[in-house]
Amino acid sequence: MRFRSRFAMKRFVPMVWLVLLQGFAFAQSVQRVPDGEVSTGVYRCSGILWNGMAQGSATVVRHPRIAASAAHVVFDDSAFSPSSSWMSGNFFVPGHHSGDNPADSASAKALRGFWNFSSYGGTASNADFHADVVMHYAYESLAQGEFVGWVAKSSNTTHPLNLSYPKILVGYASTDSFFMNRTGPFSSRFRRSFGMHLWNQNVAVISGMSGGGAFARTSPSREYALGGVIVSGNPKDGAPGSGVRAFDSNTNRLMSYAIQSAARTTATTVTVSQSSPVQIPDNSRTWTTVTLPVSGLPTSIEEVVVSLSIDHTWIGDLEVVLRSPSRRTLTLFQRQGEGREDLQLSGVVASASFRGTAANGDWELLVRDLEELDSGTLDSFELKITAR
Numbered sequence: 001m002r003f004r005s006r007f008a009m010k011r012f013v014p015m016v017w018l019v020l021l022q023g024f025a026f027a028q029s030v031q032r033v034p035d036g037e038v039s040t041g042v043y044r045c046s047g048i049l050w051n052g053m054a055q056g057s058a059t060v061v062r063h064p065r066i067a068a069s070a071a072h073v074v075f076d077d078s079a080f081s082p083s084s085s086w087m088s089g090n091f092f093v094p095g096h097h098s099g100d101n102p103a104d105s106a107s108a109k110a111l112r113g114f115w116n117f118s119s120y121g122g123t124a125s126n127a128d129f130h131a132d133v134v135m136h137y138a139y140e141s142l143a144q145g146e147f148v149g150w151v152a153k154s155s156n157t158t159h160p161l162n163l164s165y166p167k168i169l170v171g172y173a174s175t176d177s178f179f180m181n182r183t184g185p186f187s188s189r190f191r192r193s194f195g196m197h198l199w200n201q202n203v204a205v206i207s208g209m210s211g212g213g214a215f216a217r218t219s220p221s222r223e224y225a226l227g228g229v230i231v232s233g234n235p236k237d238g239a240p241g242s243g244v245r246a247f248d249s250n251t252n253r254l255m256s257y258a259i260q261s262a263a264r265t266t267a268t269t270v271t272v273s274q275s276s277p278v279q280i281p282d283n284s285r286t287w288t289t290v291t292l293p294v295s296g297l298p299t300s301i302e303e304v305v306v307s308l309s310i311d312h313t314w315i316g317d318l319e320v321v322l323r324s325p326s327r328r329t330l331t332l333f334q335r336q337g338e339g340r341e342d343l344q345l346s347g348v349v350a351s352a353s354f355r356g357t358a359a360n361g362d363w364e365l366l367v368r369d370l371e372e373l374d375s376g377t378l379d380s381f382e383l384k385i386t387a388r
Helices: 043-045 126-130 248-265
Strands: 003-006 028-033 046-050 055-060 066-069 093-094 113-118 136-137 165-169 181-186 190-193 198-200 211-219 224-232 243-244 268-274 278-280 289-295 301-312 318-323 329-334 343-349 361-369 376-387
Touching: 003 181, 043 046, 043 224, 055 165, 055 224, 066 224, 113 248, 126 190, 126 198, 126 243, 136 190, 136 248, 165 224, 198 224, 211 289, 268 289, 278 289, 278 361, 289 376, 301 318, 301 361, 329 343, 361 376
Parallel strands: none
Antiparallel strands: 003 113, 028 181, 046 055, 046 093, 055 066, 066 136, 113 136, 165 181, 165 211, 190 198, 198 243, 211 224, 224 243, 268 376, 278 376, 289 361, 301 343, 301 376, 318 329, 318 361
16 A cells, blocks of 8 residues: 655535434444543543634543644545645644633644655545555644554554444544544444445444544453444445544554654744834834744744833723734734733733744734823833744
């Protein structure tokens, strides 16, 4: 099987063919993972994929910087193109389990690229179900503590998912906001569909769980191991159920390539600052702009830390915005603290808004005073930027 490294992502899409037939009584249904279990067992290595538009699921496997998922979560199957480009701002949030938007999570980890099978064509064909797997890589740890082992077999007839040992499917159902869900534990066996694509008509999954982990015990007394990724919910001739792309020697090679990619680039940090006082006009809707040029960094932002000092007699008049070279913005302060004097921000981590975007270029701090009578100056402004 051929392999391809992708440094580009078009967009995350929910699993378009993950259709559950209404009214069918599944032996095993999808349920929310109890709060007390999210940081334990198989759940501690599971997480949500997110880029602000749609969601999918993934599992940290073999190395703390790589996560397995489904190819159709990465590629838009209705418009697949090998020349698709990586979109910035895609990230993985390990152990996310709340109704809060993952973009607001301090645990969000930027994804940098992935390896997939070059034979994947983005359709719901048997051949594409067999190739429907990717290994994402990052430049920082994706793991939330220790993660479970994995198992790969060259033949699906000997794979633990084919046996009657306990199994669990884990992912983020699109019908349940941003909460982790599971199907199982169950002992029902997966059956061969095509190649290493296995299916089980008695087990349910839901859109959004695509790319999530299929875990199985390799014997009744052993711990769960990751045996594959969820790739379909309607895998064979319209039959209801769930489909899994089971791990084999080829997926092991994808893991190895992803690990190599994750290790290639080291982080570089620069600090730039402005220390000359800048007057902030009173009662003006025009932004006062301070520009800090940044150069010499690798291309992709990992962390941004902001510090600033404003001397002002009524900070409730102020709005303060940080703008990156890629024109992304983050509001640092917006008219809070009415009646207070002077604004000090020290070591504010602003990474989530800029991860994965261009580090080099002009960074701008925008400040304005929207009410009369009180005035002030921007005394200092500092950025500490880490990129890979």
